[in-house]
Amino acid sequence: MFSVMGVKIFWMFFITLAFLFQPSPAADDDDHGSVLAANLHSYTEHLADHKVFLHLDKSGYQTGQTIWFRAYLVDAVSHRPAAGMNNIFVELLGTDGKPMAIRLLLARDGVAKGDIRLSRNLPEGNYVLRAYSAWMRNSGEDNFFTSNLYISNPSWENMIPRIDIFRNRIFNWRLGRQESSYDVAFFPEGGNLVAGTVNRVAFRAFDGLGRGHDAKGEITDGSGNVVAVLETGVQGIGVFNLEPVAGGEYRARVSVNGDRADTYELPQLLEEGYVLRADQDEKRIRLQVFANVTAQNPLYSQELIVVGHTRGKPRYAGSHLLSEGSFEVELDRELFPSGIAHFTIFTADHIPVAERLLFVDRGDALHIAPEVGISSDGDDRFMEMSLAVTDKNGHPVEGEFSLSAVSGRSGTNGRQAGIVPYLLFSSDLEGMNGDPLVYLEQADDRADVADMLLMTYGWRRFNWDDVAAGVLPEIRYSGDPGITVAGRLRDPSKDEVISNYPVRLRIRSGHDSLYEAVTDRNGYFLFSGLFYKGEVAAELSSRRLPGNYPPEFELTLQSAGKFEYQLGVNTRRHEVVARGDNWSRDRSAGRSPYARAPVRRTAPRVYGTPDQTIYIDYETFTERTLFEVLRNRASGLYFDGNQIIIRGPSSIQGSNEARFMLDGAFVHRDAFLSMYPREVERVEIFRGTSAAIFGVRGGTGVILAYTRRPGYSGLEDVMELSMLGYHEAREFYSDRITLPGVRSGDDVEATVYWEPEIVTGEKGRAGLRLPFSEGADRLTFTIQGIGRNGLPGYSTFTLDIE
Numbered sequence: 001m002f003s004v005m006g007v008k009i010f011w012m013f014f015i016t017l018a019f020l021f022q023p024s025p026a027a028d029d030d031d032h033g034s035v036l037a038a039n040l041h042s043y044t045e046h047l048a049d050h051k052v053f054l055h056l057d058k059s060g061y062q063t064g065q066t067i068w069f070r071a072y073l074v075d076a077v078s079h080r081p082a083a084g085m086n087n088i089f090v091e092l093l094g095t096d097g098k099p100m101a102i103r104l105l106l107a108r109d110g111v112a113k114g115d116i117r118l119s120r121n122l123p124e125g126n127y128v129l130r131a132y133s134a135w136m137r138n139s140g141e142d143n144f145f146t147s148n149l150y151i152s153n154p155s156w157e158n159m160i161p162r163i164d165i166f167r168n169r170i171f172n173w174r175l176g177r178q179e180s181s182y183d184v185a186f187f188p189e190g191g192n193l194v195a196g197t198v199n200r201v202a203f204r205a206f207d208g209l210g211r212g213h214d215a216k217g218e219i220t221d222g223s224g225n226v227v228a229v230l231e232t233g234v235q236g237i238g239v240f241n242l243e244p245v246a247g248g249e250y251r252a253r254v255s256v257n258g259d260r261a262d263t264y265e266l267p268q269l270l271e272e273g274y275v276l277r278a279d280q281d282e283k284r285i286r287l288q289v290f291a292n293v294t295a296q297n298p299l300y301s302q303e304l305i306v307v308g309h310t311r312g313k314p315r316y317a318g319s320h321l322l323s324e325g326s327f328e329v330e331l332d333r334e335l336f337p338s339g340i341a342h343f344t345i346f347t348a349d350h351i352p353v354a355e356r357l358l359f360v361d362r363g364d365a366l367h368i369a370p371e372v373g374i375s376s377d378g379d380d381r382f383m384e385m386s387l388a389v390t391d392k393n394g395h396p397v398e399g400e401f402s403l404s405a406v407s408g409r410s411g412t413n414g415r416q417a418g419i420v421p422y423l424l425f426s427s428d429l430e431g432m433n434g435d436p437l438v439y440l441e442q443a444d445d446r447a448d449v450a451d452m453l454l455m456t457y458g459w460r461r462f463n464w465d466d467v468a469a470g471v472l473p474e475i476r477y478s479g480d481p482g483i484t485v486a487g488r489l490r491d492p493s494k495d496e497v498i499s500n501y502p503v504r505l506r507i508r509s510g511h512d513s514l515y516e517a518v519t520d521r522n523g524y525f526l527f528s529g530l531f532y533k534g535e536v537a538a539e540l541s542s543r544r545l546p547g548n549y550p551p552e553f554e555l556t557l558q559s560a561g562k563f564e565y566q567l568g569v570n571t572r573r574h575e576v577v578a579r580g581d582n583w584s585r586d587r588s589a590g591r592s593p594y595a596r597a598p599v600r601r602t603a604p605r606v607y608g609t610p611d612q613t614i615y616i617d618y619e620t621f622t623e624r625t626l627f628e629v630l631r632n633r634a635s636g637l638y639f640d641g642n643q644i645i646i647r648g649p650s651s652i653q654g655s656n657e658a659r660f661m662l663d664g665a666f667v668h669r670d671a672f673l674s675m676y677p678r679e680v681e682r683v684e685i686f687r688g689t690s691a692a693i694f695g696v697r698g699g700t701g702v703i704l705a706y707t708r709r710p711g712y713s714g715l716e717d718v719m720e721l722s723m724l725g726y727h728e729a730r731e732f733y734s735d736r737i738t739l740p741g742v743r744s745g746d747d748v749e750a751t752v753y754w755e756p757e758i759v760t761g762e763k764g765r766a767g768l769r770l771p772f773s774e775g776a777d778r779l780t781f782t783i784q785g786i787g788r789n790g791l792p793g794y795s796t797f798t799l800d801i802e
Helices: 010-015 031-047 162-179 419-424 436-440 446-455 464-468 626-633 669-673 688-698
Strands: 002-009 050-056 066-075 085-094 099-108 111-117 125-133 145-152 182-188 199-207 215-220 226-231 237-242 251-256 262-265 274-280 284-291 303-310 313-321 326-332 339-347 352-360 367-377 380-390 399-408 483-491 502-507 513-518 524-530 535-543 552-556 599-601 612-615 638-640 643-645 659-662 680-686 702-707 716-724 749-760 765-771 778-787 792-801
Touching: 031 303, 031 313, 031 464, 050 085, 050 125, 050 145, 050 399, 050 419, 050 778, 066 085, 066 099, 066 125, 066 399, 066 749, 066 778, 085 111, 111 749, 182 251, 182 262, 199 251, 199 446, 215 237, 226 237, 237 446, 274 339, 274 352, 284 303, 284 352, 303 326, 313 326, 339 419, 352 446, 352 464, 367 778, 367 792, 380 399, 380 749, 399 765, 399 792, 419 778, 419 792, 483 535, 483 716, 502 524, 513 524, 612 626, 626 669, 626 680, 659 669, 659 688, 680 688, 688 702, 749 765, 749 778
Parallel strands: 659 702
Antiparallel strands: 002 792, 050 066, 066 111, 085 099, 085 125, 099 111, 125 145, 182 199, 199 237, 215 226, 215 251, 251 262, 274 284, 284 326, 303 313, 303 339, 339 352, 367 380, 380 765, 399 749, 399 778, 483 524, 483 552, 502 513, 502 535, 535 716, 599 716, 612 680, 638 643, 680 702, 778 792
């Protein structure tokens, strides 16, 4: 027997978060507001950004396990699944910024699945799982999805390189310093602390990792009088009112965690400025604007413009005249979809002077209702699960969902934020550190906490200065599906780009496909729309330049590349700081599998750097023998009849002529010098100390020739590279699952079920048959996904098996 315990449907939680606004007819639209709204609409439409969310099978991992994930790619405005095919990159990145795994997924209609097997030589420590579409690179890395993980490796102490021990100790030292350093920051509502009016000020007490702490204190004026009392609520956030006087000096004395109080400066006090205050009830949003700006102030404006948008789509724009230094706007919250609404106040000259973020929750996150039963087929038992997905009105919803079930102590390594708070909340906030539910779940009045939280964060998806000026974002990256190989061709002899020059791409690995392109006027080449699976061996080639110089390839990465790890609320100390008792050297330990650089394939160079290299142009050479090549092109040689002398007039062998080698073997001078140049790729001349590598036989210098190699015609220079193809997701083990010894009290978290492709039809229902788990007495299920209507859903529940 079994019973469903503790069902938590997070859509119900978000319904209670109603504290927002909606625009209403309380303001008259005019041309000024229309221009700003039109510019914002153009900006958003031009960028056409995405959001990515990864549903992971669990929150903590160990080497030898697999990270199973489902990727959801949605339109950044509507949250509807991205139509068609799109590339998604998923990267596992270490604290040193090196990628330890990269997966290229081909998303179809907004969904894709994948997995990352964690190898036994993966270093134990903190990692970031980063995901983004190819198009999202246009809006910058701040908008990428990231999830912090700690991956343990029981064997790491017995293979850790010495340098990593040093790095781990430095990392832990830095982490400790950040954990013990406290700060208090103040955020006036609307952005300005203005004299002569009541200012609502939010504040946060936090450590260097961004974790909130309890704090108490007071605000004093220049005479030492207490004018406000401070006390934090949930996660180190609080709010107070302050009515400063012009010319006044104000300071905060705050004690964090009961320690000695320190003095903190408040934001600069403006004698003139604008204050924006926002309040709401269940139906309406009220915006109040106060101003004490005189006509001599450059920011003076009797007419002010209010623009409100959600995720870059304008929802309200109107202009208002100040009456006795203030005005008020009431807005119907039904005009704004669920998510963060952004209100900005502008002067008539389109200069932003105040802004406010509010969270609108219309209670429309999807309701996911599971029903569980047991069936038998002979000796096999199965868990039968049916899902019903509906909207807030009970109507069925079509969509894509994924399910994970873990046994053991679920969440011992932290937890992953769900798709609902990510899409509606943290994905649009600048510097959001950690899971927003950590703040909101602990609050008695969730609306007030969300309000205070948003007063301490800023909008991150565009800059109003660009929008007001009508400047559209630069589009540098294509969102077209397919693998791309791109780069630039340069002439190293002249340090110039090579335009209008042919480049070839040959796909090996059993495909043997050939593609051709020509560089543009800036030397760039591009091969796109390629569809190959797995890691693919490839070759780039181009003709030799005049003088037989090889062109130089500068490759452009498909993925975002550079990554800098930031310490944060989910960062843990690195546990391995010394070698274990059974330590042995493992040269592959901790190495990134992507550290291999592209290799240029030419005739091998094994004797170091020569004093001179003569490239023989396959098409333009005029000499008939190598002797003529040396006589016409070599420098520092002395020709005594038919002898070629590099060094002085004496030698212990009685001869002072140079020695000759062909492809690494010494040959007779006559055979060498009579060679036809068409057979030779290059000639290298070693003299003096450079010839010491040849020993006694190099005493008079060495002239070395390389013949043209098989597969290397002399017409082309070839670069070998490994190309990242599309990831082929493995199937999760779906036969009978037996986990002997795994109980709810064990300090282990194992993925028992993973189903990444659940599709609900017109009736909003889906059914699953899962092999019965014979070793777990409690399972924690997580189901989440996105409807075709753009609404996210999340549900989690525990199942006790008796």
